[in-house]
Amino acid sequence: MTATIESPRSGRIAPQYRRSGGSRGNFEMIAWLFMRLSGVVLVVLIFGHLFVNLMVGEGIHAIDFGFVAGKWADPFWQFWDLAMLWLAMLHGTNGVRTIINDYAEKTSTRRWLKTVLYAAAVVIILLGTLVIFTFNPCPVVNGVALPGGFCPA
Amino acid sequence: MPTKPAGTLYRGREGMWSWVGHRITGVVIFFFLLVHVLDTSLVRVSPEAYTAVIGAYKNPLMALGETGLVAAIVFHAFNGLRIIAVDFWKKGAKYQRQMLWAVLALWVVTMLAFSIRHLSLSLGGH
Ligand code: HEM
Numbered sequence: 001m002t003a004t005i006e007s008p009r010s011g012r013i014a015p016q017y018r019r020s021g022g023s024r025g026n027f028e029m030i031a032w033l034f035m036r037l038s039g040v041v042l043v044v045l046i047f048g049h050l051f052v053n054l055m056v057g058e059g060i061h062a063i064d065f066g067f068v069a070g071k072w073a074d075p076f077w078q079f080w081d082l083a084m085l086w087l088a089m090l091h092g093t094n095g096v097r098t099i100i101n102d103y104a105e106k107t108s109t110r111r112w113l114k115t116v117l118y119a120a121a122v123v124i125i126l127l128g129t130l131v132i133f134t135f136n137p138c139p140v141v142n143g144v145a146l147p148g149g150f151c152p153a
Numbered sequence: 154m155p156t157k158p159a160g161t162l163y164r165g166r167e168g169m170w171s172w173v174g175h176r177i178t179g180v181v182i183f184f185f186l187l188v189h190v191l192d193t194s195l196v197r198v199s200p201e202a203y204t205a206v207i208g209a210y211k212n213p214l215m216a217l218g219e220t221g222l223v224a225a226i227v228f229h230a231f232n233g234l235r236i237i238a239v240d241f242w243k244k245g246a247k248y249q250r251q252m253l254w255a256v257l258a259l260w261v262v263t264m265l266a267f268s269i270r271h272l273s274l275s276l277g278g279h
């Protein structure tokens with residue numbers, strides 16, 4: 001199975017074959033590169049996340065509010081989770097964008113699906129970031145500490 | 154309908170099936186992540202709300218679900234590294250098939266180790 005692809009395969013594209021009028025610059029190339037760079041980093045971040053949360057000690061039985069409080073008391077895990085959140089969401093969103101472009105043939109369907117995708121991505125990234133940095137181990141409502149929190153005695 | 158070409162670089166063989174697998178696992182992980190950030194955000198609602206929802210992850214049926222999710226991630230991760238090697242390594246395209254077998258072998262080994270540990274923790278004891 002050897003196929004030869006005629007060269008030259010790249011270089012200047014004649015104007016009638018250009019799809020976007022050239023206005024997008026090299027966004028697609030940057031996106032392609034980002035998928036690969038973020039992929040390498042995500043292997044470390046996600047495997048580390050799964051190992052610490054599922055394989056160590058009692059595994060999943062150890063996870064509760066106190067477990068999260070313990071991890072996020074340490075800036076190391078805050079930044080670990082922050083990097084994982086942003087990279088995985090941008091990588092996943094760009095991947096799904098590619099898939100939408102592949103299968104949604106009507107321009108209006110494509111636009112609509114991608115609008116929903118980007119809106120969801122923005123909401124999840126902002127929410128996740130907010131949660132990491134506004135986490136409070138001792139939540140208090142109307143002066144009363146909520147049960148299960150870690151309040152100074 | 155186009156007729157089937159007699160084997161091209163991408164169509165019909167290992168290269169195509171690994172691409173199908175990569176695409177499906179990518180979408181599955183993406184939707185999991187949307188839900189996962191939402192369930193984690195319950196730590197901002199109340200300790201009890203979070204602990205209650207996480208409790209759902211601890212039942213035996215969910216243990217199988219988690220194992221399936223991890224199986225998807227481990228395949229996507231290893232095959233992703235293979236794609237990167239095909240793109241950036243001089244001999245990558247030549248050895249893409251051998252690398253797919255390596256991906257599958259590593260996937261089996263990793264998943265055996267993971268499943269034994271995770272299932273004995275989540276199903277056994279407690
Ligand atoms: C664990 C580390 C990961 C690695 C090494 C990795 C690697 C890759 C690579 C190399 C691609 C191909 C990009 C291209 O063809 O241009 C890709 C595509 C994709 N990835 Fe990942 N990825 C990882 C994690 C994730 C995560 C966490 C998600 C979801 C949030 C995800 C979702 C996707 C999607 C949806 C695609 C598009 C598939 C397609 O176009 O067929 N990946 N990944």
Ligand code: HEM
Binds near residue numbers: 127
């Ligand atoms: C069944 C497997 C999983 C379990 C039990 C789990 C558990 C947790 C827990 C307990 C937290 C709270 C903070 C921490 O421990 O660091 C968390 C946060 C997080 N997890 Fe996972 N996780 C799993 C899989 C994944 C996967 C596959 C990804 C990536 C695709 C991921 C991405 C994240 C992110 C981004 C956060 C931070 C959320 C935020 O910013 O609010 N997790 N996870």
